[in-house]
Amino acid sequence: MLCCSLFFWHCQTAPEKGTPAHIKAVTSKIDDAVLANQETEHKDWLTYGRNYKEDRYSKLDQINKTSVEKLGLAWALEMGTKRGIQGTPIVVDGIMFATGPWSVLWAIDARKGEVIWEYDPEVPRSTATKYCCGVVNRGPAIYKGAIIWGTLDGRLVSVDAAMGTKNWEVMTIPENSKYSITGAVRIIKGNAVIGNGGAEFEARGFVTAYDAVTGKKAWRFYTVPGDPTKGFEHPDLAAVAKTWSGEWWKNGGGGGTAWDAITYDPELNTIYVGVGNGTHWDREIRSPGGGDNLYLSSIVALNADDGAYKWHYQTTPGDTWDYTATQPLTMAELAIAGEMRKVIMQAPKNGFFYILDRATGEFLSAKPYTYTSWATEIDENGRPLETEGARYTDGKTHWISPSSHGGHNWHPQSYSRQTGLVYIPSLKMSEGYARIDGREAYEKDAAGGGFGANVSVANKIYNPTVFDGNPNAPLPGTASGRLLAWDPIQQKEVWGIDQIAHYNGGILSTAGGLIFQGDAEGKFSARDALSGEVLWDFDVRSGVNAPPITYLVDGEQYITIPVGWGGGMGQSNKYVDRIHTGTFYTFKLDGKATPPDKLPAMASNFTQLKTNATPANIGEGLNLYLQFCMGCHRSPGKGGGAIPDLTRSSEGIFKNYEEIVLNGMLASQGMPNLGDKITKEELADIQSFVLYTADALSKGMNPKDYATNLAKMQYLADTKGPIRKAIQ
Numbered sequence: 086m087l088c089c090s091l092f093f094w095h096c097q098t099a100p101e102k103g104t105p106a107h108i109k110a111v112t113s114k115i116d117d118a119v120l121a122n123q124e125t126e127h128k129d130w131l132t133y134g135r136n137y138k139e140d141r142y143s144k145l146d147q148i149n150k151t152s153v154e155k156l157g158l159a160w161a162l163e164m165g166t167k168r169g170i171q172g173t174p175i176v177v178d179g180i181m182f183a184t185g186p187w188s189v190l191w192a193i194d195a196r197k198g199e200v201i202w203e204y205d206p207e208v209p210r211s212t213a214t215k216y217c218c219g220v221v222n223r224g225p226a227i228y229k230g231a232i233i234w235g236t237l238d239g240r241l242v243s244v245d246a247a248m249g250t251k252n253w254e255v256m257t258i259p260e261n262s263k264y265s266i267t268g269a270v271r272i273i274k275g276n277a278v279i280g281n282g283g284a285e286f287e288a289r290g291f292v293t294a295y296d297a298v299t300g301k302k303a304w305r306f307y308t309v310p311g312d313p314t315k316g317f318e319h320p321d322l323a324a325v326a327k328t329w330s331g332e333w334w335k336n337g338g339g340g341g342t343a344w345d346a347i348t349y350d351p352e353l354n355t356i357y358v359g360v361g362n363g364t365h366w367d368r369e370i371r372s373p374g375g376g377d378n379l380y381l382s383s384i385v386a387l388n389a390d391d392g393a394y395k396w397h398y399q400t401t402p403g404d405t406w407d408y409t410a411t412q413p414l415t416m417a418e419l420a421i422a423g424e425m426r427k428v429i430m431q432a433p434k435n436g437f438f439y440i441l442d443r444a445t446g447e448f449l450s451a452k453p454y455t456y457t458s459w460a461t462e463i464d465e466n467g468r469p470l471e472t473e474g475a476r477y478t479d480g481k482t483h484w485i486s487p488s489s490h491g492g493h494n495w496h497p498q499s500y501s502r503q504t505g506l507v508y509i510p511s512l513k514m515s516e517g518y519a520r521i522d523g524r525e526a527y528e529k530d531a532a533g534g535g536f537g538a539n540v541s542v543a544n545k546i547y548n549p550t551v552f553d554g555n556p557n558a559p560l561p562g563t564a565s566g567r568l569l570a571w572d573p574i575q576q577k578e579v580w581g582i583d584q585i586a587h588y589n590g591g592i593l594s595t596a597g598g599l600i601f602q603g604d605a606e607g608k609f610s611a612r613d614a615l616s617g618e619v620l621w622d623f624d625v626r627s628g629v630n631a632p633p634i635t636y637l638v639d640g641e642q643y644i645t646i647p648v649g650w651g652g653g654m655g656q657s658n659k660y661v662d663r664i665h666t667g668t669f670y671t672f673k674l675d676g677k678a679t680p681p682d683k684l685p686a687m688a689s690n691f692t693q694l695k696t697n698a699t700p701a702n703i704g705e706g707l708n709l710y711l712q713f714c715m716g717c718h719r720s721p722g723k724g725g726g727a728i729p730d731l732t733r734s735s736e737g738i739f740k741n742y743e744e745i746v747l748n749g750m751l752a753s754q755g756m757p758n759l760g761d762k763i764t765k766e767e768l769a770d771i772q773s774f775v776l777y778t779a780d781a782l783s784k785g786m787n788p789k790d791y792a793t794n795l796a797k798m799q800y801l802a803d804t805k806g807p808i809r810k811a812i813q
């Protein structure tokens with residue numbers, strides 16, 4: 086700089102890195118052509134899935150099987166956040182843009198690990214119960230000098246990349262609705278394309294394209310039909326409506342939210358959207374006369390110019406298990422039966438790995454990548470052969486695999502162009518499904534935290550149960566993960582590593598012959614992509630949700646992993662002693678930075694407070710817990726994740742139950758005010774259930790006895806009713 090200021094006539098060098106002038110210069114060059122070129126350019130990380138194929142494969146190989154032993158910490162940046170971090174950062178010429186909890190965006194100097202600016206879109210913290218799976222965000226997009234991302238409360242925001250000041254903001258969802266945005270926005274042909282979530286809370290799914298420079302709406306595609314008597318927004322919906330019955334548009338809008346996967350093939354001028362489950366989960370409640378209920382659980386191809394329908398493929402016709410097809414979509418060119426095909430690959434929740442021809446939508450093959458009990462196989466026409474009882478129509482509780490968490494959830498997979506394998510962070514878990522129409526309770530609950538109205542998670546413990554007799558079936562109440570290396574041509578597992586937790590981080594594969602993944606146990610590992618052998622690992626102190634990225638800065642290869650436990654099951658479970666605040670860890674060869682202190686574990690024992698409530702009141706407390714608390718706090722007694730385990734609360738918390746739950750004392754931390762939903766007497770029942778659970782578990786009661794006791798008490802509550810008494 087000194088040189089520049091003294092001899093300005095010689096000054097032809099670029100502005101200093103990290104300055105607004107530099108950021109403006111490098112980000113304003115990012116246009117459609119640059120984004121479309123990221124399959125061959127590997128210096129930066131410019132889009133969610135690294136390139137439009139979303140293969141998360143990098144050609145960078147300075148860090149490889151040999152050199153990886155020298156991989157060390159370049160910097161660690163603590164963000165001070167306490168909730169889940171799931172985002173994939175964007176990096177351009179050493180400047181990183183990343184999202185965190187509550188849709189906050191940071192610009193970070195990736196050479197030094199320093200925040201350049203922060204933008205908080207100020208999502209109201211009291212709205213936490215509108216979001217099923219944490220206050221997370223999966224990442225921003227970059228276009229012509231702007232950073233664009235979706236906020237939890239449904240806005241699309243554009244800020245100036247250099248200054249962090251707002252360019253524009255649009256509301257993408259109906260006002261006062263129950264939609265949310267956690268997914269990453271994609272830039273496609275000059276538009277910012279964004280979906281939304283909320284099928285469990287009543288929503289009609291759609292994706293919308295906004296001009297990425299002005300924010301002006303370009304087009305919208307609805308994933309399910311509305312009321313046919315009002316006409317259809319686009320012509321394909323007329324045919325689609327014939328696959329529905331009843332009055333689905335009244336009872337929650339049909340669902341089909343597109344909350345994660347959106348990809349684009351510039352050559353085919355086609356956008357691919359992964360569509361979610363229906364509202365209600367149970368088809369017999371949602372669409373009583375049956376039908377496939379398009380486009381639920383489908384991959385839908387759209388014309389990139391105007392969002393018009395091209396083709397669709399439905400993974401789970403007439404879905405009734407929350408088997409979304411929103412999971413990551415990855416493209417590749419594969420030789421199938423001797424012919425090169427442009428394919429799109431997905432491991433949706435339903436447990437089968439699919440390969441489709443992405444030009445035509447032709448079904449090519451599908452095989453189970455995890456244990457499935459709802460269907461035995463996918464036939465040559467691409468339809469599943471369902472097993473008897475899978476649709477749980479008999480009023481009993483059926484334990485079915487995969488669970489509503491899927492055999493794979495949103496956690497990004499990676500396709501290595503070097504090994505030809507797809508690396509999938511899969512999970513193994515069954516779930517008790519039963520027919521429940523909880524709409525009546527939900528009307529009262531309105532904006533409450535329960536999923537009761539629209540899901541089929543069995544909630545009566547005394548209900549007769551049908552277990553899956555297969556010895557390979559995951560036992561009820563258990564869950565685990567498996568990192569899979571999957572051969573997409575042979576449709577089989579090449580290797581797999583069992584993991585203790587069912588949710589782990591997404592995958593990065595590189596030309597260094599490596600794959601990288603962070604896991605729930607706080608390890609960030611590099612593995613040999615061919616064998617799965619761990620070649621290097623690093624203790625990142627907290628469980629990991631997010632996928633790692635890699636990029637070059639000044640010719641040197643860096644790897645960044647955002648760490649922040651939470652989201653989904655991370656809200657109630659943890660697999661490390663202590664959850665640390667959100668931290669971005671960045672590594673390079675010969676990195677010598679000191680990691681943040683690993684603080685000692687925090688004791689969190691069960692409360693010693695006791696309840697003298699009647700069994701029927703404890704049973705009613707369980708019912709209310711399931712309706713109002715379960716959505717975020719999940720199964721009590723597990724130790725807590727990003728959200729506290731109520732059985733381990735301090736005495737002060739128990740003393741202030743009414744202030745917290747009925748008067749909004751902790752609303753600023755995300756605990757909603759339920760004062761207009763729950764009476765004092767009902768709250769006393771919830772507290773009694775929590776105290777009973779703490780007492781039973783602290784005495785070491787075995788889980789079977791605990792469940793049997795709860796079943797008896799719940800039955801009493803449902804048949805005789807509780808005795809009403811407020812907290813004393």
Ligand code: CA
Pocket residue numbers: 284285361362407409
């Ligand atoms: Ca769902």
